[in-house]
Amino acid sequence: MKHDLLARKFLTDVSVAKEFVTTYFDQSLLERVKLHTLSVESTSFIDEDLRQQNADVLYSIQLDEDEKLYMYALLEHQSSADKLMAFRVAKYKLAIIQNHLDKYETTKIPPVVAFVFYNGVDVPYPYATDLQSICTEPSVYRLHPIDSFGLVDLTVIPNNQIMQHKKLSVLEALLKYGRTPNFLIAAETITQAFLIGKEAHLSQNLVDSALYYLFNEREQQDIEILAEKLQSIYGDKVMNYAQQLLLEGEQKGRQEGRQEGRQEGRQEEKITVVLESLKAGLDYATIQKITRLDIDYIEEIAQKYLTVH
DSSP states (O other): OOOOHHHHHHHHHHHHHHHHHHSSSSSSHHTTEEEEEEEEEOTTSSOHHHHEEEEEEEEEETTTTTEEEEEEEEEEEESSOTTTTTHHHHHHHHHHHHHHHHHHSSSSSEEEEEEEEOOOOOSSOOOSSHHHHHHHHHHHHSSSSSTTOOOOOTTTTHHHHHHHTTTHHHHHHHHHOOEEEEEEEHHHHHHHHHHHHTTTOOOOHHHHHHHHHHHHOOOOOHHHHHHHHHHHHTTHHHHHHHHHHHHHHHHHHHHHHHHHHHHHHHHHHHHHHHHHHHTOOOOHHHHHHOOOOOOHHHHHHHHHHHSSO
């Protein structure tokens, strides 16, 4: 029997798994687990390419507040250690968490504890057990670890601080105020950001993209207000651009109106066919074959327009 099969056979025995927990869990964590709830879980959801590299067993255990904890035990197939084992374990953990989220439809992630059995030729285990240690720049990793992200919360950053960001201030102002209902206040901030962007030599391509975004997000009266303010920065081009978008909007509105009119016309034709067919004595099934309308809709027309069925 291969050593990985032997390990799996032992570790899928619940009594052995409980002994593993009491042996290797930190005392503070051990005091919180309900050992009698330990059970073996399926690992079929883990990518097969990952699973082929290790013998693995997954357990679930209830904690003192009935929250679920997962413990993942792996045994290396290779006789030599894997330099990237910390990264592989991280991928296993993410797969376990994703499966839990899919299964329970929750927005809270469970804790996942992982252990790797090592019996390779190098003594002791020669490589890192955490991602920071295998990162090319550990100091950067400490600032931005893989399990967190930097947050640019525009809702709380003061406008005077945003205005210090030069070209970036245009993007931040648009994202912060582009859709705000109180546009009179927003227009002042956005105009100031565009002025700073021009002083910082924001490219014309980005200016055009910003104007296109902004004018497409606002109503006609807002576009006119903003175009007047930006005219002092970018000249008549802004007014011409705004007028072009307004014209396109009017044309689109007319086109949508014509489409709605055509749809209403077709709908009236179908109603007329149904009513005439009913008056001619045709049953609902026959009318359905002719019009390809649902029986329920044909009945609805009959009840709405005819007093006698």
